[in-house]
Structure formats: structure tokens, C-alpha cells
Amino acid sequence: MAETEGSAYGSILAVDVGSTMTKLIMIERRADEYRVSGRSEAKTTVEAPHEDVMVGLRASVRRMEDLTSHKLLDGDNLIIPRRTDGSGVDAMVATSSAGGGLQMMCVGLMRALTAESAERAALGAGAIVMDVVAADDSRTVVERVHLLRNQRPDMILVAGGTDEGNVSHVAAMAEYVGSAKSKPRLGEQYQMPVIYAGNTKARDVVAHMIGDEMDLHVVNNIRPTLEEEVLEPVRDKIGELFLDHVMAHAPGYRTLLDWSDRRIQPTPAAVGQMMRLMAKDYDVNVVGLDIGGATTDVFSVMGGVFNRSVSANLGMSYSIANVFNECPKGNIDRWLPIDIEERDLRNWVYNKAIRPTTLPITLPDLLIEQAIGREALRLAFEEHRELAVGLKGIEMDRTFDHALDQTPSGEALVNLNEIDVVIGSGGLLSHAPRRSQALAMMLDSLQPEGLVRLYVDNMFMIPHIGAVAEIAPEAAREIFLRDCLVPLGTVIAPGGTGRTGTPMAEMKMVRENGEEISTVIRVGDLEVVSLAGDETAEVQLHPRGSFDMGDGPGVRVRAQIRGGEVGLIIDGRGRPLRFPRNERRRRESVMTWLERLDAYPADLMHEYAVLHGEEDK
């Protein structure tokens, strides 16, 4: 973060150029606090017929002028810095994901080692990884060359070998990268940027092999040793090349670069920035979910280690049929309190996939959509946990059996009982008619253990705020917690499971006003205690036997908690969550959970349950 605390910026314009809408927010400092003074949006105009990002951006700036009565444009130009008459702004920052965002190919020697590190670096920098090519994948060398040539990414990241490793393997890899003579997606006239972050001893031979038809940039080895992964230099270089090559050649972005003084980031990089900032400020482990129509992004900052994954085939409209087909049979139905025939469910899913913009208007349709949403989030989170692992290939003491097992192992970083905060974003969560629905979806799909605080992104402002954090972190912090995130509440979920009714933990809660609540959490319980977002309470938890509140089986936990729009949620359903085998009892359990959370209109839900469950009665 470039700027010091107590930023000198009185007003900042932040824009997120999305693939459909260009969204603008204006932040102003009034009476020593930063506030969002206006929001506006207009259609993104990166593609035909306009092919100029500035058409949409100027339209949204004009809407902002109308909305705030604050003059921002002088003709077609942004007034920057602010003039003495108050017109204009002090700074502008931007994020962009239009035209498919930053698209990269990653190349490495071993898929589980250097290629995986390259993929992590690219994802962390906000890129969409189009493919990962490794010497040990199943493709022939010609297929790899064709892939690198035909995919037309914005840049290629080449990792490979530790500094002590063999040079000839790296040479062979560089040879096929060079042979591909890839052309970048944008700007026919410029050369494909290639970042080499591999064996330092192979730099000369790599330069030789890549030749002069691509634009080679050398940075420190991403894996100098097997035990070490150094991602920052690569991420910084990706950010730099994103500005110099990708943004500079995208239609109209040169003016945006001028307006923003080159402060443009790929949208997911800005979101990741906010997750990291929150994790650092509050010394917490954060998981972020962003579910879209075609893809789902998951972010995590665990013990200070940042990871991002993109599930390119899991989403709620175009990719909804993939979600349905990827999860085991019955996984979607299990979340439904009503009986839906498989035939009808399948038709519903496929109709949504071929008509992706339609919205649910009946309760059964909403229940189906949110049941599928739970599975999409669960699958994306599982994919994230597979990516967010410790380094693979590190020497460990191995038994003879393990020595024969060639599968490289990496220790999972995202442990369910170590998550402190979950932040949800995307239409499914942000636009859920009741906040408790968003909470239920996040809780059911992630099944975090211990004490967890849940938030939902109110107005899709996280990218803007992440961009603001680059120049005014204090402003970003203030707005993030006050205007952007809606606190849903705190969840208390003991880890472990047992027979229904078995005591899991004793809980004592003391509110700010001194009121005390004492209870025993039992297996199967799901209760909501009202506790507003600005209220705090002191809780003491004494888990019984093998039940775990995060610090170990039976270990007492004492914490200061905050409420939210839903409140304090006591989740005694056990981990992993189990469903009754009897279909009617399963439906009844789910109905009870949803009723306790006040997630849907209760009368209506019962009416539909009668309508859709008659045959089982």
C-alpha cells in the first residue's frame, strides 16, 4: 500500500469495469470520516459497437454528477485533482475484468510442484488461468505448442526447476514455449509477455530458447528450493505487465490509465487485497466466496497465507448444469424441505442453463436455486481447499510404503476449525431476499467449526474498496466495514457429532447490559439468539468430551462476539452435517432448520410442503 495512514485524499472516484456494467463509487471525507457519497453505473462499452471503455465510464461519471450535483467532468475530461471551486476529485482508482479479465497460461516442469506454484501466483494476481502446461501432463509436446499458440492469453508465466535442479529439462520446456511463438490476445503489434520465474541457472538458455519473438521478463525463482515458494516478485511483475501490456492495448484504456494515474488492477486482485487487509488488521483467518453466473472465486487468508481459486465451471446460470452433474445424486435434494421429483429438478436446472437470466418467483424455485447454490459453494470451496495447500514435494520422513507412493502431498491450509470470518458475495448471496438465506447457504456449504463471523457484500463494492486500499487504506477500512459488508452474525458450531440430543457444550453468554443466558448445546440444535450488529456479548463455551470449539477437544473457549442482521446462531447440527436417512424425517429436519433461521415465509413453506410431500404422509 503506497499511501500512509491518514490519507491526504479528500475525494476518490473508484470504478470497476465489469464485463457487463461499469460501476462507479465516489468516496468523500467529511468530518474526519470517509463515506460513500454516491454510486452510479452504466453499460460497459469495451466490446462492439463502441469498443471504447471510456464511453461507458463517462456515462457513469455523468450519472454520478446528476446524482451528487458534484461537477466531475470538464468536457470529456475528468477534473483531477480537485479545483478550488470544489469540482473534480483528488484521485481515481480502477479495477477491470471486462473482456474476460486478465487471462494467463502457466507452464512448469512438474504439475504438482513448479506448475502449481505458477498457477497459485497467477490466480493470486487476479488472473484467469486458461490452462496449466507441465512436462508430466498427458499431452504431447506438439499439443502443448498448439495449446500455447491457440489459447492466445494475455501473458505466459513459465516456472520450472529449483535453483539446484537440472538445466536441460528447463531448456526443453523453454524450447516448446519459444516454438509456440504465441501472440497476445490484444494488440497484434506487440510481443507476448513471458515471465520466467524458474531455475536461475537456466536463465541464459531460456532466453536463448524463447528467442526474440516474445517479450521475456526474468524474475526470481518461484521455487528456489522445494521447501520455499516465493510468489510476490511474480505477482508484482504480473501487475506491472497487466498495466504496460494488457491495459495499454485494451480499447480506450489509455485514457483510463491517465485518469487513474496507472492505478488499475484486475478485479479479483482488488478483492484479494481486501481479504488480506481484513485478515491482517484483525489478525483473523478469512474465507471469501464470490459466486457468479459462470464461475465461482474463493479466497482465503489462513495464517497470513493468501490463496485464490477459480472454479471456472461452477456458477448459478450458464454453469448451473455443471453444478448439478458434478455433485453426487441426492446432494441437491437433501437441502430441500419439500419433495421435488428428480425429473422436475433436472428440467428446472436445464431450463435455467439455457435461459440464464431468468429469476425465481415461486418459493419452490427459490428453494431449488438456493439448494443448488449450496452445492456450488461446497464444490468451489472443496476445489479451493485442494489448491490452498502447503508445498508439495518437500522431503519428509517416509515409511517404505510411502516411498513407493509417488503422489505428492501438501498439507491443507484451510482447516474448518480455523476459519474466523466468512465473506460472501455474488448475486445468489447479496440478492437473497432474506439475509438469513445468505447465512444459511454459507453455513451449510462451508460447515465451519468453532466460532465464525459471517458477512455478506451489500452492494458489490469489494473491488472498488480494494482499489482504494492501494492509495488510502484507512478510507478502505472504514468503508469496508461500515458501508460494504453487512454483518449477518456469529455462528457457534461445535466440531464433532453424536446421537441427537447428546450434550455438545455448555454455553454462557453475557450481554452488554449484563443479561446472562446459559444453555447446553445439544446435537441436532439450531437456534438463533437475537444480537444486533452493533451489540457485543461475552461467551464462554465448555465443550464436552470430544466436541471441539476450535482449540481442541474439550478445551474451553472464551470470546467476545458481535451480532448481525440474523444474530447469534447456535449450530449444534454437528460436523460433518448429517441428514436423517428416512426421507420424511430429513425433510422435517431441514424444515426445522430453515424455520429456526427464519429463512423463508413459514406459512407458505408449510403449504408447499403439504403440496409437494403428500405421497409420503
Place this chain on the structure above:
Amino acid sequence: MALQEYSIVRLELVRRERRLPLPGEVLVEKGEQVEPDIIVAQTEYIPGDPYVVDLRSDMGLKRFDLDQMRESIEVEPGQRVAKGQRLANLSTGLFSRSRTAESPVDGVVEYVSAVHARILIREEPQSAEPVVVVNVARHLDVWPAMVRMYLRYREGQKVEQGAILAASPGSGGMDYAYAPATGTIERVDVHNGLVYIVRPQQVTRVTAYISGEVVEIIPDEGVVVQGQGLVINGVFGLGRENYGELLILGEAGERVSADNLGDEVAGRIVAVPGPVDADVFLRAEELGARGLIVGGADEMDLVEYLGEEVVSGITGDEPIDMTVILTEGFGRVLMSPEVFEVLRNNEGSLVSVNGRTQVRAGAQRPEIVIPASAEDGRDVRAGVGAEEADPQPGQLVRIITTPHFGAFGEIVEVFPTGKRYETEAELPSVRVRLRDGKDTVIPIMNVEFFSGPVP
């Protein structure tokens, strides 16, 4: 909202490029009138095999220097090479002895590796020899008369490229003779120690697909066919291009099962306006129908017909002989009266169908093309909740979600600020008068509305 507009029925000058995947022969002339089943171009070819040239072996090198190898290679990827053309040349030793490697075939260099001293050449199908002769006796260094002893294949057997054709113990281990191409062992010549492999020949044909006139010839590749036609777009399809005489089965609303299908469906494109039973798909294909157009079908029935899960992203390449088109969506929905009327009026016409569907990027929907004259005028376009075109009272819409899925009606009122639904969501909406006279309120995003004349 970047939403695609597509059409239900439109009259247009349909233009389709018909191209061979490889150069071949164009069989029609410009100006010729063609029907969908006419073959407009064809090519006969032998699928080219990739050849790996091992420079180290061909040039007789035991070891090499990387820079020297790079300099010795005279070809680069993408370059065409002729059989016998020099690929690499290296001068070594005291007397600068020239060591070379040559191309074994006519082809295109696909990959050059100096690190591994290999060149990969993709043989050109047009110049691929139909018969490949392998001198096994020389490869194994055995007497020609002994060749049969070492062969692993007999006459008539198929052999894959790269397979060990014959092996014998040599001075430094086993010596091998590999099959340079995929084919059938035609003959073993024990007088000369040769093995003849005949390579399979393939024929690719391209039909006109639609009725019309050949308006352009693409030399050696294909043609452009153009004709007046009524184009009906469905919402989802399976299977490739097909054509046949249009046959209507059943009346509007009449349920159709496999028992209703007879030999008359063979070679035809069958349209069913009413709901169809699961067994109709398999039975229609068994009887030889080339296409089946229905209002809707259960996704599970399509899975049963396909034998695998339906992929909603891109379709059209399914291994099925009968093309399937859903005009409304999934579920046993009736075909819309507009579409049915057009189909019924054209029963007996030679129609073309293509099931290819791509929802994202480019939004391709399956199509039915009916030859027509300009007088058949009818043009009804639909856009799904298109933002630019604000809905207006009087406009015809089709509802595309439950309840009333597939129902047509007319907008009687617009609520731009939104209506609240039982889900508690508040969404910009319209009130629609359905054809049975009842009114329903529905979000704008859940209707397709028509900007053309009402049929």
C-alpha cells in the same frame, strides 16, 4: 444486461458456407440449384501420420552440442518439406564430414527440438502414399527369406503407426522394425525382405444442407449456397445437420408415444406438437427418422436417448443419427402454436435441421430451415428481457419460467419499479393476459418478448 436476441420464425435469405476440412473436389457449378441432399464437394484422403525424425540416429551422432544442433537444423515449425528434403546438416570430424537427415515424407514440420534432437513432421494427407513399403530385412539385418520368422503381424492384420512390426536379436540387444504408418499388412515379400502396408482411405463429403442456389465457389474447398427460407430457432438441440421431408405427427395437444410411430418416419424430419413419451426418441431413431422436433422433453428422456448426461454448454457433436430440437425448453411442454402453424403449413417440404446449441459467447440456437418464397412473409423476433427494448402494453410475450412455462400472452401493464413476489423479491415486472383470458404478473427477465409483427 447483454442479452441475445434470437428469432422464433423469420423469413430470410439463408446463406450457408459449405466447406471441406481438407482440399478436395467441388462437384457443383456456380448458379446451380441444389437440394439439401446434393453432395457439393468431396475429398478422398489418407489420414496423415506424424513422423518423428531422430536426428541423432539419422546423422549417426553419439553425442552433440546444443548450440551446434540448433545451427545444424535447417527447417522450422510450420514449414512444408518434401520427401527427401534435407532437414539438418552437420559437418563433423577432421575432414568436415557432412552428416545429414532427410524428410521421410511430404509434410509440414510440426515441432523442432534441438534439445532432444528430434523433428516431428505431419504427413500431408493429399500426398500420402497409399502403400508404404518397409524394408524389414535391412532394418533387422537379416536374410530376406527369414523375415517372416521375425514378423509380429500376418497378412490381413491391422497395424498401428509406431507398433513393432518385427524384432530380432541384434549385436547390441534387440533390433526393431517399426510400422511407419497405420494400415493393413497387404503382402510380405520374402524375396526382398519387404513388408507392404496399405493405408486406409477416407472420403469426406459435404452436402448442400439447404435448398437454394450455389452463389459462390470456394476453389478446392466448397461452395456458398443461398436460398429464401423460413428459419425457426429452437432453444435447445442435439445432433448434427440433417435434412428430410417434414412429417407432422399428431395434433396440437395430442400425446404421442412410440406406438404412434411407423415406417413412415424413416428418412423424415418428424415434428410433434404435443407432449412426447420417453420411448419416442429411441423408437424414432430405430425407425430411421433423421430429425425430431418437439416443444419440450424431459431432460431425463434425452439422457436415456443419448446414453449419457446432456451437456448444456455446447451441443451438436453427439454421436446420434437423429437430430433433436426442442422449440420451447425442458419438460413435456407443448410446441408453441406459432411454430406448429408454420411447420404444418410446410408438411412435405424438404427441410434442414441442425441441433447445434451454444448458450454463451455467440449464442447459437438450433435451427429448422424451410424453403420458402418471399411471399411467405412472417418475421417474429424475440429477445429475452432485453434491456434496451422496454416492454410495451400490447406486445406479445412468451413466459419462460414456472408457473405458466411456455404460455403466450399479451402485455397489459408494465411495472418498471417492481412487483413483490412470494419469494419476497421485488422485481421489474409486466402483467400478461394469457390466451385463456387470465392475467398473471411476471418479472421482465422471465419473458421473451417479440419486437416484430405479431403472428
